[in-house]
Amino acid sequence: MSELIVALRERSEEFVTLRRDIHQHPELGYQEFRTSDLVAKKLAEWGYEVTRGLGGTGVVGQIRRGTGGKRLGLRADMDALPIQEATGLPHASVHAGLMHACGHDGHTAMLLAAARHLAEQGRFSGTLNLIFQPAEEGLGGAKKMMQDGLFQRFPCDALFAMHNMPGTPRGTLALREGSTMAASENITITLRGVGGHGAMPHHAVDPVVAGSAIVMGLQTIVSRNIAPLQMSVITVGAFQAGQANNVIPNEATLKLSVRSLDRQVHKTLLQRIGELVDLQARSYGVQATVDFQGGYPVLVNTPAETAFAREVALELLGPDKVDLQCEALTGSEDFAFMLDEVPGSYLFIGNGDKSTGGHGACMVHNPNYDFEDANIPIGAAYWALLAERFLVDAA
Ligand SMILES: [Zn+2]
Numbered sequence: 001m002s003e004l005i006v007a008l009r010e011r012s013e014e015f016v017t018l019r020r021d022i023h024q025h026p027e028l029g030y031q032e033f034r035t036s037d038l039v040a041k042k043l044a045e046w047g048y049e050v051t052r053g054l055g056g057t058g059v060v061g062q063i064r065r066g067t068g069g070k071r072l073g074l075r076a077d078m079d080a081l082p083i084q085e086a087t088g089l090p091h092a093s094v095h096a097g098l099m100h101a102c103g104h105d106g107h108t109a110m111l112l113a114a115a116r117h118l119a120e121q122g123r124f125s126g127t128l129n130l131i132f133q134p135a136e137e138g139l140g141g142a143k144k145m146m147q148d149g150l151f152q153r154f155p156c157d158a159l160f161a162m163h164n165m166p167g168t169p170r171g172t173l174a175l176r177e178g179s180t181m182a183a184s185e186n187i188t189i190t191l192r193g194v195g196g197h198g199a200m201p202h203h204a205v206d207p208v209v210a211g212s213a214i215v216m217g218l219q220t221i222v223s224r225n226i227a228p229l230q231m232s233v234i235t236v237g238a239f240q241a242g243q244a245n246n247v248i249p250n251e252a253t254l255k256l257s258v259r260s261l262d263r264q265v266h267k268t269l270l271q272r273i274g275e276l277v278d279l280q281a282r283s284y285g286v287q288a289t290v291d292f293q294g295g296y297p298v299l300v301n302t303p304a305e306t307a308f309a310r311e312v313a314l315e316l317l318g319p320d321k322v323d324l325q326c327e328a329l330t331g332s333e334d335f336a337f338m339l340d341e342v343p344g345s346y347l348f349i350g351n352g353d354k355s356t357g358g359h360g361a362c363m364v365h366n367p368n369y370d371f372e373d374a375n376i377p378i379g380a381a382y383w384a385l386l387a388e389r390f391l392v393d394a395a
């Protein structure tokens with residue numbers, strides 16, 4: 001085992017306690033007041049120059065050392081989810097209906113553990129920017145920090161972030177070059193017909209029949225317009241219309257989630273959804289409005305930075321514990337906004353699988369999930385080593 005992991009493990013109790021404290025006090029996106037206070041206080045204690053207020057509750061801690069001109073950004077997310085925790089653990093959430101079910105408490109703790117180590121013993125030359133962002137879960141906190149001037153105020157030559165991954169052996173790392181997390185788009189379709197008596201459909205214009213045809217039609221976009229080797233998903237998660245057996249409603253609403261792993265595929269999906277809904281609605285005589293509500297772009301790990309991140313992973317853990325080209329995921333992640341502006345890489349740390357069992361093997365966003373504390377020194381050691389290898393004086 002690497003000396004660095006051993007060193008960080010020896011003092012990991014402080015960060016396990018801190019992680020559990022954050023876990024007990026989960027906060028939703030843009031409401032991470034207690035969490036960001038805690039992060040800011042710790043960073044300041046260890047000598048970081050702390051900037052608050054970016055994206056509301058975002059925190060940036062900066063340390064400059066030596067004469068090196070390189071600038072590194074490491075990012076963690078801080079928000080929790082509106083889920084009622086069911087783990088029954090001693091450190092379970094004390095707030096009803098709120099829970100750290102995605103491990104962002106652990107991401108914050110790993111980066112703080114690295115922050116302390118780097119401030120006290122880090123051998124690097126250059127600028128280290130530690131970015132603690134709010135509201136990753138659907139609210140685009142990364143983008144909000146960028147709109148508040150994140151990269152103008154804290155320019156970075158490369159950026160890295162890590163997410164825990166249940167179902168993979170704990171303490172292992174997995175990386176991937178290229179598209180890694182899906183682009184997402186939320187769409188609401190409203191169909192307006194003419195309501196009427198269920199027994200006299202010829203006097204009405206039925207939005208339920210039109211909506212049903214549209215649900216089926218949408219699946220042909222995936223099967224007929226997108227190349228079979230490209231991933232794409234169109235899910236109609238909600239179809240709402242009517243209340244009574246004998247009443248044809250005026251209106252029907254469809255709510256869609258759209259995913260893909262390629263910018264061009266994503267464009268095609270959105271364009272075809274617009275066309276198909278418009279033409280299908282017209283063929284049934286209903287009026288359609290299609291409201292594209294936005295989502296996250298595809299997360300693309302750049303080649304040079306991913307190669308570098310792999311080297312660091314191999315140096316720290318050896319080849320047995322590193323998956324060098326893992327599969328892409330159909331979930332989305334707002335770190336994608338940051339990678340659209342700065343080159344970098346997003347990687348995964350195994351949170352436990354069937355062999356270890358327990359809450360760590362449970363999938364994220366599940367009420368029985370918990371972050372694996374044994375990963376804190378490993379993730380922290382990875383960040384510390386990556387910072388030391390990246391922030392070197394140019395030869
Ligand atoms: Zn999540």
Ligand SMILES: [Zn+2]
Pocket residue numbers: 102103104136163
């Ligand atoms: Zn997450």
